[in-house]
Amino acid sequence: MKPFDKNTKILIVGLGVIGGSYARALSRQGYRVRCITKEQKDIDYALSLGMIEKGSTEVTKETVEWADLVVFALYPHIFVEWIKQYQHLFRRGTLITDVTGVKSRIVDEVQGILRPDVEFIAAHPMAGRESSGVEYSDDRVFVGANYIITPTERNTPEAIEVCHRLGEILGFARITQLSPEEHDRMIAFLSQLTHCIAVTLMTANDTPMLEQYTGDSFRDLTRIAKINDVMWSELFLLNREALLAEMDAFADEFDRFRTMLREEDGEGMRDVMRRATARRMLFDKPKANQ
Amino acid sequence: MKPFDKNTKILIVGLGVIGGSYARALSRQGYRVRCITKEQKDIDYALSLGMIEKGSTEVTKETVEWADLVVFALYPHIFVEWIKQYQHLFRRGTLITDVTGVKSRIVDEVQGILRPDVEFIAAHPMAGRESSGVEYSDDRVFVGANYIITPTERNTPEAIEVCHRLGEILGFARITQLSPEEHDRMIAFLSQLTHCIAVTLMTANDTPMLEQYTGDSFRDLTRIAKINDVMWSELFLLNREALLAEMDAFADEFDRFRTMLREEDGEGMRDVMRRATARRMLFDKPKANQ
Numbered sequence: 001m002k003p004f005d006k007n008t009k010i011l012i013v014g015l016g017v018i019g020g021s022y023a024r025a026l027s028r029q030g031y032r033v034r035c036i037t038k039e040q041k042d043i044d045y046a047l048s049l050g051m052i053e054k055g056s057t058e059v060t061k062e063t064v065e066w067a068d069l070v071v072f073a074l075y076p077h078i079f080v081e082w083i084k085q086y087q088h089l090f091r092r093g094t095l096i097t098d099v100t101g102v103k104s105r106i107v108d109e110v111q112g113i114l115r116p117d118v119e120f121i122a123a124h125p126m127a128g129r130e131s132s133g134v135e136y137s138d139d140r141v142f143v144g145a146n147y148i149i150t151p152t153e154r155n156t157p158e159a160i161e162v163c164h165r166l167g168e169i170l171g172f173a174r175i176t177q178l179s180p181e182e183h184d185r186m187i188a189f190l191s192q193l194t195h196c197i198a199v200t201l202m203t204a205n206d207t208p209m210l211e212q213y214t215g216d217s218f219r220d221l222t223r224i225a226k227i228n229d230v231m232w233s234e235l236f237l238l239n240r241e242a243l244l245a246e247m248d249a250f251a252d253e254f255d256r257f258r259t260m261l262r263e264e265d266g267e268g269m270r271d272v273m274r275r276a277t278a279r280r281m282l283f284d285k286p287k288a289n290q
Numbered sequence: 291m292k293p294f295d296k297n298t299k300i301l302i303v304g305l306g307v308i309g310g311s312y313a314r315a316l317s318r319q320g321y322r323v324r325c326i327t328k329e330q331k332d333i334d335y336a337l338s339l340g341m342i343e344k345g346s347t348e349v350t351k352e353t354v355e356w357a358d359l360v361v362f363a364l365y366p367h368i369f370v371e372w373i374k375q376y377q378h379l380f381r382r383g384t385l386i387t388d389v390t391g392v393k394s395r396i397v398d399e400v401q402g403i404l405r406p407d408v409e410f411i412a413a414h415p416m417a418g419r420e421s422s423g424v425e426y427s428d429d430r431v432f433v434g435a436n437y438i439i440t441p442t443e444r445n446t447p448e449a450i451e452v453c454h455r456l457g458e459i460l461g462f463a464r465i466t467q468l469s470p471e472e473h474d475r476m477i478a479f480l481s482q483l484t485h486c487i488a489v490t491l492m493t494a495n496d497t498p499m500l501e502q503y504t505g506d507s508f509r510d511l512t513r514i515a516k517i518n519d520v521m522w523s524e525l526f527l528l529n530r531e532a533l534l535a536e537m538d539a540f541a542d543e544f545d546r547f548r549t550m551l552r553e554e555d556g557e558g559m560r561d562v563m564r565r566a567t568a569r570r571m572l573f574d575k576p577k578a579n580q
Contacts (some may be wrong), residue, residue: 253490
């Protein structure tokens with residue numbers, strides 16, 4: 001496609017919390033945004049706030065070939081099905097990107113079946129909300145967050161450049177590139193494992209009235225236990241090997257700590273705590289973005 | 291002691307982050323507060339901000355017998371040692387309380403050795419900070435938080451009443467009573483287990499540069515991994531049986547979830563996620579206090 005500028009026509013497919021946040025950020029800055037999404041009420045909502053110039057609940061040739069850049073913000077398997085069913089509607093030279101939370105299998109599959117005159121460059125905006133739906137969309141979540149592009153040897157430098165520019169326009173603080181495999185290993189630890197922990201911590205103890213005594217540390221640790229079960233179970237299954245490896249590493253470390261406690265090894269526990277404290281310092285948000 | 295009023299003389303022993311927060315809240319409301327603490331610089335700091343009217347680095351008869359109410363904000367073993375060494379200095383009828391994060395063993399030990407003409411009523415202010423030291427003290431952390439009194443059959447209704455009033459003055463949103471054993475089981479799950487998880491998550495994976503890609507969920511989950519290793523290892527050892535039981539229950543639930551993922555049991559995972567989401571709703575902070 002042509003270089004990204006204010007004439008670039010952007011189609012968002014799937015106007016949920018992330019697709020909606022993209023629409024808000026892009027429209028606010030004067031870009032032309034249309035959408036295809038399932039529910040007319042979501043289109044009406046987005047139109048009323050000026051998030052899009054037009055929307056359709058149907059996948060029409062007119063809407064699809066209008067776009068220079070198509071952003072897919074769908075559940076992974078629906079994204080793949082969409083490509084199979086509708087890719088004949090793309091205009092030659094269209095660039096497509098996504099927001100999917102796992103990469104290796106999706107990138108492989110979509111790039112494998114995609115028309116040769118259309119390019120797919122994958123990206124992962126690492127920002128989200130616990131609630132689903134366009135009415136929870138909010139492009140402020142991108143501020144200070146990471147945007148990761150995962151190109152393969154099938155991608156052109158021009159497409160990577162457009163995707164980079166998209167991340168900038170959306171307001172991300174840090175835009176980087178990883179291979180799909182590196183991305184998935186990283187996300188297995190930093191995001192998927194943390195969700196597994198929060199969810200199972202929440203279901204490990206059903207003592208009544210516990211909520212009456214909770215402090216903020218438990219709340220913080222389980223904030224992400226309010227989870228979109230359909231999306232996350234799909235993401236976990238798509239990244240199964242990498243996530244199982246991280247779950248094992250965590251379970252082993254947790255068990256080592258448990259053994260120290262059982263054996264009353266105070267010095268061993270203090271050593272783990274000191275290492276945890278030092279390593280956690282690295283993960284503090286840069287001051288300017290707090 | 292007499293009913294709590296503006297003439298009540300309060301001595302804080304240990305002017306750290308919690309002792310300092312007590313001093314701030316009480317002085318601000320016109321109560322008379324003195325302290326005994328190790329470092330003269332902490333006394334100077336507190337005097338300069340009007341948090342105390344007087345402080346001493348020595349445990350003197352004059353300072354101890356001045357007090358109607360003594361609040362111990364020390365590491366547990368230092369608290370017990372202090373009582374053994376200095377309890378002869380208390381004036382007859384003095385009421386003492388504490389801020390210790392575990393109760394059964396401490397309450398048992400202190401009430402077991404204490405002079406019969408002095409009363410110890412235990413309490414746990416469930417609010418804290420990751421940083422230690424009086425310069426991080428801040429009584430705003432009490433707003434919206436829980437204050438738990440853990441009386442035993444050795445306590446008088448008058449002492450429980452004074453302790454209740456102290457919690458109110460400090461600004462806690464909810465003041466409740468539990469037995470020391472109930473408190474320790476609750477705290478093992480809600481606080482100690484979460485710290486074990488955060489710490490071991492932080493040390494389970496030492497891949498370089500991970501911090502460059504982190505999102506807020508990982509940050510939230512590991513906020514408490516910055517930990518006072520001396521204090522927390524002591525608290526863990528003092529509540530060893532209860533904490534081991536909670537660690538086992540969590541490890542079992544985590545392992546069940548891992549098995550579902552390994553066996554590609556999407557429906558099983560979605561069921562856990564839905565139950566986690568529903569249960570987590572109960573733990574949301576009351577809107578008024580957010």
